[in-house]
Amino acid sequence: MSITATQTASPDARDAYVSRVEAARGRSIEPAWLTSRRAAAAQTLQAEGFPTTRDEEFRYTNVSPIAAQAYPAADVPPARASLDALRAEATVPGLDAHEIVFVNGRFAPELSAIDGLPAGVRLANLASSIGADGALIESLWGKAIKFHMKGFTALNTALAHDGAVLVVDPEVVVERPIHFVFLSSAPAAFGAHVRNLVRIGHHAQVRIVESYVGEAGQEYFTNAITEVIGADESKVEYCRVQRESKAAHHVSGTHLHLGRGAVFASESVSLGGAIVRNDVNAVLDAEGISCTVNGLYLVDGDRLVDNHTTIDHAKPRCESHELYKGILDDRGKGVFNGKIFVREDAQKTDAKQTNKIMLLSDDATIDTKPQLEIFADDVKCTHGATIGQLDETQKFYLKSRGIGEEHARAILLHAFAADIVERIEVEALRTHLERLLLERLPID
Amino acid sequence: MLQITNLQARVDDKPILKGINLTVRAGEVHAIMGPNGSGKSTLAHVLAGKGGYEVTGGSVDFDGKDLLELDPEERAREGVFLAFQYPVEIPGVSNSYFLKAALNAVRKHRGESDVDAIEFIKMVKAKMKLLKMDQAFLSRSVNQGFSGGEKKRNEIFQMAVLEPRLALLDETDSGLDIDALKIVAEGVNALRSPERATVLVTHYQRLLNYIVPDFVHVLSDGKIVRSGGKELAHELEAKGYGWLEQEAVARA
Numbered sequence: 070m071s072i073t074a075t076q077t078a079s080p081d082a083r084d085a086y087v088s089r090v091e092a093a094r095g096r097s098i099e100p101a102w103l104t105s106r107r108a109a110a111a112q113t114l115q116a117e118g119f120p121t122t123r124d125e126e127f128r129y130t131n132v133s134p135i136a137a138q139a140y141p142a143a144d145v146p147p148a149r150a151s152l153d154a155l156r157a158e159a160t161v162p163g164l165d166a167h168e169i170v171f172v173n174g175r176f177a178p179e180l181s182a183i184d185g186l187p188a189g190v191r192l193a194n195l196a197s198s199i200g201a202d203g204a205l206i207e208s209l210w211g212k213a214i215k216f217h218m219k220g221f222t223a224l225n226t227a228l229a230h231d232g233a234v235l236v237v238d239p240e241v242v243v244e245r246p247i248h249f250v251f252l253s254s255a256p257a258a259f260g261a262h263v264r265n266l267v268r269i270g271h272h273a274q275v276r277i278v279e280s281y282v283g284e285a286g287q288e289y290f291t292n293a294i295t296e297v298i299g300a301d302e303s304k305v306e307y308c309r310v311q312r313e314s315k316a317a318h319h320v321s322g323t324h325l326h327l328g329r330g331a332v333f334a335s336e337s338v339s340l341g342g343a344i345v346r347n348d349v350n351a352v353l354d355a356e357g358i359s360c361t362v363n364g365l366y367l368v369d370g371d372r373l374v375d376n377h378t379t380i381d382h383a384k385p386r387c388e389s390h391e392l393y394k395g396i397l398d399d400r401g402k403g404v405f406n407g408k409i410f411v412r413e414d415a416q417k418t419d420a421k422q423t424n425k426i427m428l429l430s431d432d433a434t435i436d437t438k439p440q441l442e443i444f445a446d447d448v449k450c451t452h453g454a455t456i457g458q459l460d461e462t463q464k465f466y467l468k469s470r471g472i473g474e475e476h477a478r479a480i481l482l483h484a485f486a487a488d489i490v491e492r493i494e495v496e497a498l499r500t501h502l503e504r505l506l507l508e509r510l511p512i513d
Numbered sequence: 514m515l516q517i518t519n520l521q522a523r524v525d526d527k528p529i530l531k532g533i534n535l536t537v538r539a540g541e542v543h544a545i546m547g548p549n550g551s552g553k554s555t556l557a558h559v560l561a562g563k564g565g566y567e568v569t570g571g572s573v574d575f576d577g578k579d580l581l582e583l584d585p586e587e588r589a590r591e592g593v594f595l596a597f598q599y600p601v602e603i604p605g606v607s608n609s610y611f612l613k614a615a616l617n618a619v620r621k622h623r624g625e626s627d628v629d630a631i632e633f634i635k636m637v638k639a640k641m642k643l644l645k646m647d648q649a650f651l652s653r654s655v656n657q658g659f660s661g662g663e664k665k666r667n668e669i670f671q672m673a674v675l676e677p678r679l680a681l682l683d684e685t686d687s688g689l690d691i692d693a694l695k696i697v698a699e700g701v702n703a704l705r706s707p708e709r710a711t712v713l714v715t716h717y718q719r720l721l722n723y724i725v726p727d728f729v730h731v732l733s734d735g736k737i738v739r740s741g742g743k744e745l746a747h748e749l750e751a752k753g754y755g756w757l758e759q760e761a762v763a764r765a
Contacts, residue, residue, distance in 0.1 A: 470615035471589035484605025
């Protein structure tokens, strides 16, 4: 048997990305620890490449349109008019927040409002913090990441230069929400790799909103990682609002590492994007943690939204609640995979996972999969998925009061989605999202 | 107002209503009593147009209209109201939105314009007072997290807002303590008028101490086996429903 050794090019853009990292190394003024992490990440990327549908974690999500090209960074800033329009679009009326704004993945100080932070709160951009506070960044970067997303996590580590850094000192209760805003608009397709690093001290409390808004029709690729370390007894509400352009791809990893008695509640709302993949990974590595992970996704056209969650119960007496709801129309595709690990030590775990889907067209599809791996014996774990139609009992109730069939359907569909939005504690954001929902799912 | 003639209905292949005849005139209150499984709730459901029942015979005339031909929402707009035995929770839909949508649907049917927002709030608040309801209730989701008593009060409150011509009350007394029962009964009584008819479906005579009916009918095995005045309810209370079965056996 003879083997023809032909050097074939990689089926994806890994080579181009890796050479970009190598080229940057020569000019780098970054600290040595970061340079070596980037090099290691580039090696990982080179070795593993991007996932294909042969990978279990991407079986239903074909990311080849993203992986095929090495998106360049956006070199030309957006036109003033587009930027102003985008800034307005991303504004949450009535939200009185400390805001840090990024345009195409780069910090935009002129659009940000990070003055007047209360004592004990540090909010800055990553690029400046790497130089100014290298030891802090080194201690946070990668700390919360236990589960990698093939290719994309390494790509982010290799290329992320900016993002938000938020550090809240112990026992500080931050009154106003903190808003990370990512705007996308450029003359040509581009890629933005952002890394947000958050550390909340023990007994501290904060509400974080992370928004992604893109100019309609703009093609780009957002590859975002947010790492949150919540110390003992900290309380965090984290809302993620994804309103990318419908021509854009969005891949994100939200990584949580929580301390004893920490309370973490999150809502992820996905309204935009062409191919969207959101991973939420929570490591509950101390006792008595409460972790809530909720999500809503609206998918129409030929779009795809994939939500993967992993809740790793490593210690006893933690609870996790997970509710994801999706509305799929046209040829829209939804994917949900919910992993719950209950480790041997994690007795008295209380884990609940629900995925509810509404299919509005015959061509819309959903692949939903709960995945529970339980190694402890005294635990309560439930999971359920419903794919379906509107509740006939509810519909009859509305009709029995004179409300017509069409109107009743619209009301119930809207209510199905509003159920997630109503759980958001930041009132201005809740009201804003309710209004956006009304535009997408009108009831009158 | 309501003329039910030889009404027959079944669920799957099981006949439940086996020839109901009943005439209800405007201004009257009728109580329909009977043991569990006699078809009381089925009758209320069939009149309101709930799915899952197949009408196999007979007719229902509502002020000259063939009620059975109408969709549930059309019946409601014509003035039929069903107070549910088990009111439905609808998370994500506020009570105020729900009520306004229902009221406007009824008004539109009558050729009236949408209710004015300020008028609506005024009217709603007045009716809430009648049923001793907390105003915070308006912004809450329909029936979500309500106690049994609150749900039943909400049914009567909706009825007060929509002002139907024919009210069907399906076991409205079940699950109510005596205080809640009195509030609900007061609400129903306040709505009694010469233009409006009420049909109460109930297992127990208790509710009839507070809402005094003009007529009492006893339903057994899908048929009205006895009709009389309010004293019939007392007789039933004293004797129970057992004698009905004996009569049925005797008839057979």
